[in-house]
Amino acid sequence: MRIPREFESYHMRLLGGEYRRFLDYFLQPDERYSVRVNTLKSTVREVKRVFSENAIGYGPVEWCREGLWVDSENLDLMEHQLGLYYIQSASSMIAPQVLGAGDWVADLCAAPGGKATHLAQLMGGRGLLVANDDNAPRIRALVYNIQRLGVENALVTKFDACRFDRCAERFDRVLLDAPCSSVGTLRHSREILSKWSMQWVRSLAEVQKRMIIAAYDSLMDGGRLVYTTCTTTLEENEHVVEHLLGERPDARLKRAGLPGLKIRRGLTERAYDTGRVWPQDTGSDPHFVAEVVKGG
Amino acid sequence: MDEGEELLARLNGRYGSSYTVDGRLMLKKDKLFVYSGPESKLRGVWNGLHIGCVDLSLTIEGAQKLGTTASKNTVTVTTNQARAYYDGEDLKGFPGEGPVILKTKDRVIGPGLIVDGAIRNSLPQSRKTSRRGL
Numbered sequence: 001m002r003i004p005r006e007f008e009s010y011h012m013r014l015l016g017g018e019y020r021r022f023l024d025y026f027l028q029p030d031e032r033y034s035v036r037v038n039t040l041k042s043t044v045r046e047v048k049r050v051f052s053e054n055a056i057g058y059g060p061v062e063w064c065r066e067g068l069w070v071d072s073e074n075l076d077l078m079e080h081q082l083g084l085y086y087i088q089s090a091s092s093m094i095a096p097q098v099l100g101a102g103d104w105v106a107d108l109c110a111a112p113g114g115k116a117t118h119l120a121q122l123m124g125g126r127g128l129l130v131a132n133d134d135n136a137p138r139i140r141a142l143v144y145n146i147q148r149l150g151v152e153n154a155l156v157t158k159f160d161a162c163r164f165d166r167c168a169e170r171f172d173r174v175l176l177d178a179p180c181s182s183v184g185t186l187r188h189s190r191e192i193l194s195k196w197s198m199q200w201v202r203s204l205a206e207v208q209k210r211m212i213i214a215a216y217d218s219l220m221d222g223g224r225l226v227y228t229t230c231t232t233t234l235e236e237n238e239h240v241v242e243h244l245l246g247e248r249p250d251a252r253l254k255r256a257g258l259p260g261l262k263i264r265r266g267l268t269e270r271a272y273d274t275g276r277v278w279p280q281d282t283g284s285d286p287h288f289v290a291e292v293v294k295g296g
Numbered sequence: 297m298d299e300g301e302e303l304l305a306r307l308n309g310r311y312g313s314s315y316t317v318d319g320r321l322m323l324k325k326d327k328l329f330v331y332s333g334p335e336s337k338l339r340g341v342w343n344g345l346h347i348g349c350v351d352l353s354l355t356i357e358g359a360q361k362l363g364t365t366a367s368k369n370t371v372t373v374t375t376n377q378a379r380a381y382y383d384g385e386d387l388k389g390f391p392g393e394g395p396v397i398l399k400t401k402d403r404v405i406g407p408g409l410i411v412d413g414a415i416r417n418s419l420p421q422s423r424k425t426s427r428r429g430l
Contacts, residue, residue, distance in 0.1 A: 041360070076426045078382040081419075082356065082405065125318075128333040130340075143342045144422055150357050152319060153333035156342035168337035 001027060007196050014232065014267070018280060025279035026186045032283070033073055034090040036114075037066040038149045039121045042084035044068070050079045062282075063261035064093040066121070083148040088114045091184065091277055091287040095175060095228040096122060098256055098291055102173030102224075106130040108161040108215055109177050111138030113145035119175065120151040130171070132157045132164065162210040165217035172223045176215040178208045178240075184230030184285035205235040209243045216248055219294040226256075227290045237288040238271035244292065245270060254291040266290075299323045303350060310352045311397055312367035319344075326350040328358075353395045356406040356423060363397045363404030370397045371408065371415065378405045384424045387415040 003023070012019045037047045044066060051058045051070060054077060061067025067090055075087050096118035099105075105123065110116040110131035120129050131146060131154050133139050139158060146154050159167055161176070181201050182192050208229075216225055227244075229236055245251050256275035257263050262282055266274035274290040297305070300321030307328075308315060319332030322344060331344030347358030354362065363370065369392070377387050378400050392410045395418075399405060406423075408415040 078379050078405070078425055081382055081423045081425055082360075082403070125332050128336055130336075130338060139341060146342070147346060147355070147357060148423070150345060150360070152330055152345045154342075154344070155333065155336055155338060155340040157338055157340050 001190060001193070004193060004196055006198060007193065010198070011232065014234070018278075021280040022278065025283075028187075030073065030187060032069045032071055033075065034061055034067060034069050034088060034093075034284070035075060035085040036064065036088050036093055036118060037068065037085050038083055038117065039066060040125060040150045041082070042079075047079070047085050050077065050084065061090045061093060063258045064090070064097060067093050081148065083150050086114060086117060086145070086149065088118075089184075089230075090284040091230065091282070092285075093118065094258060094261065094277065094287055095177060095226050095289050097258055098289055099173050099175050099224065099226040101127070102171070103127040104169065104171045104220075105173040105175075106132060106164070106169075106171045106218065107175045107177070108132050108164050108211065109179060110142055110156075111135065112141035113149075115175060115177055116142070116154070117145055117149045117151060119173075120146075120149070120154060123153065125152050127153060128169075129154045130157055130169070131155070132159050132161065134158055134160050162207065162214055164211075165214040167218065169218075170220040170223070171218055172220055174215050174219055174223065174225045176211055176225065176227045178211055178227065178229055178236070180204055180208070180229040180231040180236050181233060182230055183232045184287060187285065201233050201235050205233075205240060208236055208240045212240055212244045213247055216244055216251060216292065216294060221295045223294050224254075225292045225294070227292065229288045230285060231288070232286050234267060237276075237290075238266045238268040238274060241266075241271045241274055241290045241292070242268065248294075250295045252293045252295075254293055256289045256291045263289075300328060303328050303348070307348050307352060307354070307358070307362060310395070311362050311369050313362040313365040315362045315365060323350075330361075351395075353409070353418065354397065354407040356419070359397045359407045360404045363399060366397050369395070370399055371410075372399050372401065373405075373415075375400050375402075379425075381405070381408070381415070381417060382419065382423075382425045384417055384419070386417050389413065390415050
């Protein structure tokens with residue numbers, strides 16, 4: 001894997017002496033994968049039995065009761081197509097749990113549906129789940145997963161997330177899993193490295209700032225927003241949250257975290273209560289998560 | 297009884313099942329959906345769960361819903377046959393005619409269509425197993 005100099009120098013500044021351990025995670029071949037049991041159709045016990053019958057080893061994901069680490073990548077079994085589980089990075093199980101269930105919930109960049117279907121199972125099929133995306137091929141994948149996992153309370157919409165505040169509803173929970181430079185997916189897709197530049201990161205951050213304002217404005221008073229990315233840069237994470245706090249004085253940052261999850265605090269003073277998940281701590285892809293409350 | 301309820305009654309009749317919805321039934325063109333959320337002012341491109349069609353065929357999810365109480369037009373197959381079916385194969389040597397619900401001893405596995413003594417594969421391409429890592 002050829003690491004661009006700009007990427008390397010940025011992450012060496014960000015991580016200091018830990019940079020090598022961080023990079024080692026991406027250089028190693030995948031040895032463990034993860035799935036989330038879909039409790040709308042199955043139970044952890046049943047899925048464990050399926051894996052045992054198929055000689056797939058498993059263990060618990062420390063921060064998600066329905067999450068399982070597995071030792072095989074051949075996971076597209078019949079039971080997968082039956083919707084008993086969803087193949088998903090263990091880090092992706094964090095944000096929906098931080099957000100939790102609500103009555104009117106929106107996932108603004110929902111495709112392909114991993115986090116939206118997780119929210120659906122947390123909601124137990126009750127309330128409204130708006131699963132939004134603005135890209136037609138990705139919406140097809142989203143609908144496929146919503147159908148496969150048996151979600152009955154989802155409304156799939158096709159709005160530009162930057163203008164989501166103009167939609168006719170207000171929500172008590174909003175998830176914004178913003179499009180990002182996706183350093184967290186580097187283990188699975190090296191393509192990111194060929195695109196990675198600070199110019200690209202800054203252009204993504206501009207869109208993310210518009211999205212987080214629209215996401216926040218679509219909340220009802222007292223509602224909660226979770227902003228998450230699968231990337232590492234300050235510009236796409238802490239700085240985006242700081243932008244929201246600057247633009248919306250009634251926004252209040254809550255300390256993000258989950259039991260069983262080793263999470264480090266944000267890297268700037270103002271966004272200190274945001275959370276960073278690092279592979280050298282968790283053995284899972286890097287993630288950023290921030291929880292914001294409106295008003296109150 | 298509206299069109300959606302009427303179709304569900306026909307589906308329950310076909311399979312001898314007693315499935316009732318916890319929500320609303322919606323008939324869109326020839327497709328029956330169940331939606332358990334509240335009314336919304338938003339217009340969506342997809343709403344709820346597709347369970348069946350006016351030709352009395354079921355989706356996998358529809359089969360799972362009706363199959364737990366179905367008492368007729370069901371076929372029990374072995375786990376190996378079920379896996380072969382999900383690989384895209386037809387299953388030979390089954391009497392009957394028309395749409396059926398397939399089960400193994402453990403669970404409902406989906407819809408099938410018996411034609412000329414064989415269960416013709418009724419799974420959409422996207423729901424067949426890929427036999428490779430994802």
